[in-house]
Amino acid sequence: MVLRSKTFVETYREDLSLFRTIWLKCWWTILLVSIIVFPFMVGRYSLYTINLAGIYIIGAIGLNILTGYTGQISIGHAAFIAIGSYTTTILGERMGFLPFYIIIPLSGIIATLIGVLVGLPCLRLKGLYLAMATMSFGIVVQYVLFQWDSLTHGALGMAAPSVTFLGLKIDSDKKFYFLIAVIVFLLGFAAKNMMRMKIGRAFVAIRDRDIAADVIGVDLTRYKVMAFGISSFYAGVSGSLFAYYTTHVNPEYFTIFLSVEYLAMIIVGGMGSILGSILGAMFIGIIPEWLRIFFGFLGQSFHLTGLVFTQQLKVITYGVLIILFLIFESGGLFAIWQRVKTSFKSWPFTY
Template structure:
């Protein structure tokens, strides 16, 4: 039985995992995800794709806030840039989707540098307010740049095909979302093992000490904004493919709040925690719908009439409960459970 975590070589220190059990479960999970479309309905696939979009956004935000310590409330603005860039290139210019997706990420990364520059002198609440103001600026720019963005009329997203497959419906959309999500998670995991990832963590823990150690704060803070926003832009592009029609109303402030809540509930600074938090919060509304369907009259319209109020209350209760009783989040709960069973029957 594996009883410790002692590393005996540099390779073990930088490996994603040196546990065969972990790799075995990862392989089993990958196979299950590949076979999932054959076991669930189209509605279930829609829920899973929405969860994938949430995972991509949460993992990307974790790079910026969880690892670098730069609090951002501008995720809705970055999502809007990625979604509109993808929609414009697809629908108005007819570019292939394999070009529009990375282009959407690059456009978002470039725009993020405009927000990243103030971060060189701001942090904490001041930086959060700056990024929040950015999201409002983006929405207003979209409204008034009507020749490019179609303004308040929105854009119908069409033309996303690859090898003759329509990437905006059913299984093709699912597998595209799965591929992009895996790329995002693997990129984040590998980034933490590099000099860049270690520099981000040093900046988060103590930026003055990091500067004294020779870390270029300007370079690495801007890099954190750019890399994080690139993957948020990909998530926005995927969201536009799923929704098929986008306008500024889709990218409200609630998206930024939900993204921040996901990484807090999952466990701030943990990539696995970001994944767990994103899946948990994205599927919470569906769990509430099923719960009210069981305990109330099926013909009652109570839940449908007050769905947003009920969801908001549920989000608030969950966040307060975790911050009060489990500040380490879902990943902290998992570590406690794993530690308990590793030490059983001597656990206490």
């Protein structure tokens, strides 16, 4: 019996390639075709859930770059998502002539600048101290959004501008699906390549042992600030897409619980993995909706106490799933995928 050996390469260019084998190219082709036909095979509500999960993916990738790759704990991620959302709505209200493909990057850039300003005073903080500092920033941002009525309209929130591209108005779930899919692919591809370059290796070195990284020549100040900036850019783009898709933003959405939800995404998906960010965001974004539908049907079928009971049961089940997952698979969904892939490669042997 012949087992598949490691892929043979002759140049560094081939070694750095993302699509190194014909089988990998075939799988990517199948995935691309599946993504294209998917919105034509599901209902409107399922597509709405998938679109939100796609927006979550972008924010989760950003947080994973900061926390999973660089080791800087942040509980203020929702603040940068809020900055992206409100930048979009404010620009749409006061500069309505700007197209969405200008506003989305601008929202990310504004979030990046604020992220760098937040990262600078946090350079000497670690662990719980850094977590508390970022959480405090998130609380301050939400307070400002509530109180600055002249700019943010306070608790009333703001309406997002419409999305138009080449005369085509993007106003349906299917149209937004393809827009979100393209942006997820571009930012995911950029993050994957970034983590394979010098900057990615510097992030991992800081995460594993910052003192050792400093000794071998890694500029801790530079790369920590870069991690905050890149993470904030992804969060800003995610917030901008969220504003466009939901058509309205409100400060009540951007709470500390949203930041914790994003932390759950990267923990469940797998820390230090771009694919883990995608899997975790899909899990956290889709599973609660499925549970809500299931327990809603259960409550109607057995004449239970209605929405309150089903909502509580959904939250309990969701929490139990997360706890069990963290106990029995700390590596996340990415670790499970790695084991499955390895078992296929080595089959029928177990090593």
